[in-house]
Amino acid sequence: MVFAVVFYLGMLAGSLLAVGAGALMVQAGFEQWEQANVLQDVPVATSNAVAVGEASVEGTVRAEASPLTVPVGDQRCVVYELTVEDSTDVQPVYENRESVSFTVDDGEGRVRVAPGEMTFDLSDDRRESFEFKSYDEVPERARQFHGEHDLPDRGMRRDREFEYEYVRPGDEVYAYGQVTLDDQREATADEKAVTLAAGEQGFISDKSRERLLRERRFALAKSVGKGVVVGTVGLAGFLWLSGIAQLFLGA
């Protein structure tokens, strides 16, 4: 009996979540489409000609300080984002991004990049994850991290997943954002005193511009299609399971 109630409530919540997921898919489709427009319309600026305002740059990542190490991995990087998710929570229980100062070198000079708020679109080579069940021991690589951070107790229900992505020195990247003057630094022969930051929709990727464009082809149509189907099925399920359809809508 208890199982049936839990199952019913789970289905009800699931159907509501499906409506939200559908809306998010539509939104994600528009975001991808906007990125595709940026990739098509914003010329790649050479480092010596980059100007204040919207810009995209391509080149090799050069660390300006000692690289970081991903806390639960051994990869040396200039920026990483680590997320910890529990099976019981919709929101991540831990999220953090850290970076050291780095530049993108296009062969003619360098442009400093501040990846703070940039969206990542990294290849599988630069993304890793591992998970463990609530009854498993914490893996060796995550033990120190667990000790240093105040994560929720796993009890008997929380399966935990660590996900991280990172950009390494030497990676070839494409970055889009807003260039601003950096008053704190002096310009040098091969580096102007400017910084490329996220702006409204900045992103950084270790994929080529062509590949990024290819991945976004028809992204809007696909996402809207999926979003409509998932959202509509979710709504129908919710109305049916909650009894609203039978009581008020003549089903």
Added chain:
Amino acid sequence: MSTFAVVVVGFALLVLLYSLVRYLGSAHNNLVEARERCEKAWSDVDVLLERRAEEVGRLADVAREHVSHEREVLEDVMEARKRAIEAQHPEEAADAMVALRESVENVYDLAGEYPELASSERLDELTTSIRTIEQRLENRREQYNEAVSAYNARLNKVPEWFVASYYGFERRTPFVASADARDGVNVSERLDLSADD
């Protein structure tokens, strides 16, 4: 059809309608943004054109100190510089750029004839400065042309084509200098500075 089916199908249609309206609205925004990118890319070019005109003015001043009797060459430089400063559009700027380069070449020719001019330290500095600016100008000119190309391509796409026709968006002209101007002036060769490079 039951009310339930109407609600469910209506929801799906509503999401589709929202997506369509947002898509069409974005088409207009994309055009405006693409046009603004062209404007911005042009203003980035314009800044360097002005800076180069300033440096050419200084170059003419240096030349005047040593060869003030070569009035015709100096007047040509100042006239070309004035045209470059007054150019408002890419077409005018491209023509002015060619004229300015030719007149600057004539000043470098003078340096070949008058050793006291060629040995001027200030001339060396200005030569380096103009060379740097021209390299950056060439890069920004390419960026401007890419922005124009993207904007013009957008004008031919659906649904932007309909929006462009309705709002009167017009094609833009790329900044194309003549082949001579694009090749640039080999300053080192003209001043026999290759040993310094």
